[in-house]
Amino acid sequence: MMNVRTTLLAASLLALSLPAAAQERIRVPVAAVIELSGLAEEGAWVECILGDSIAVTFDEPNPFVQGVEFELRIPPPAMAASSSMLWSVWRSLAPEPSKDVFDYRAVHVATQPLPARVSLVVQVPAIARHTLRSGPYALVIPELIAADRYPLLFHLQAAGKGVSAELEKAVFRLRVRPLFTDEGGIELALRNAEGGTPSATPEVFVDGKKAELRGGLVVLKKGVRSVQVSVPGFRDEHRTVTVEAGRIIELALELVGTAPVLRVQAPDLARVELDGLPWDHVANPRLEIEAGEHTLVCRLGDYTVTRRFTAVKGRSYDIVLSVQLEVTEGP
Secondary structure: OOOOOHHHHHHOOOOOOOOOOOOEEEEOOEEEEEEOOOOOOOOEEEEEOOOOEEEEEOOOOOOOEEEEEEEEEOOHHHHHOHHHEEEEEEEEEEOOOOOOOOEEEEEEEEEEEOOOOOEEEEEEEOOOOOOOOOEOOEEEOOOOOOHHHOOEEEEEEEOOOOOOHHHHHOOEEEEEEEEEOOEEEEEEEEEOOOOOOOOOOOEEEEOOEEEOOEOOEEEEEOEEEEEEEEOOOEOOEEEEEEEOOOOEEEEEEEOOEOOOEEEEEOOOOOEEEEOOEEEOOOOOOEEEOOOEEEEEEEEEOOEEEEEEEEEOOOOEEEEEOOOOOOOOOOO
16 A cells, blocks of 8 residues: 655645656555557546556557546545545556556656545646646646656555445446547558559648648548549549548558550450560550550451550550351341
């Protein structure tokens, strides 16, 4: 059990303690370990009793998480004796939290008595540009705790001795959830016709305005967005996507080149020539060509067909060589 800070209680039970700079030794049971990175917006609920701690890790920081929220549901026996119980938050917990470990080092962040109401909401900011604000229903801790200062520890303890048996058995419910900004991301996954990644740098336009691309990721405000992706040598791709707060969605695009494309359907025995050069249409039925004038020759036995055509960028051409055999019945 952690020692109660008597100087804090004597000064003001309602004031936050100043964050300590050095780690302290604490001995606590960890009832649950929650990974913040993998939580959805609704978070996760756990049950605990007086004396328990809940650890929160943040192994893979999400660029859209601006903090973490602890929402504690207080049972009736605890509401009646709220002044005899404290909650506290600790950071930089070491070693890694586990249900099998009891002795830790940590930096104290805040301690307060439980309020005499049905719930307590404590928010801990994780980025400097957070939008969290304290109010009647939520308390924002005034210390910025970035991902490198995790794991966090939320602890419940008695303010003194002589806790009733009813209070010792009272079950608290604690929700831990990430607090997202109003932004989300689009991650581009671009492939050409051969399955490779284009070497040219794409340009992305969102709602008609050029967007900044950070390593293949576009950060946007949440909502429905019109996205245009332009890559030199390929046709522009247009998509409508829904950006959700705190989520990165993948936009997979198979780029189509602007070079004219020929597709041929002919018997395997046919010989095909393009501009005087043989074309193995069986092995390669699809062929990209340069824009301009071209001559196509198809031969099947003694049957020869020659066609001249003009290929235009961004267009495709289907070539079909068919030989019809008609049988007519007479009288």
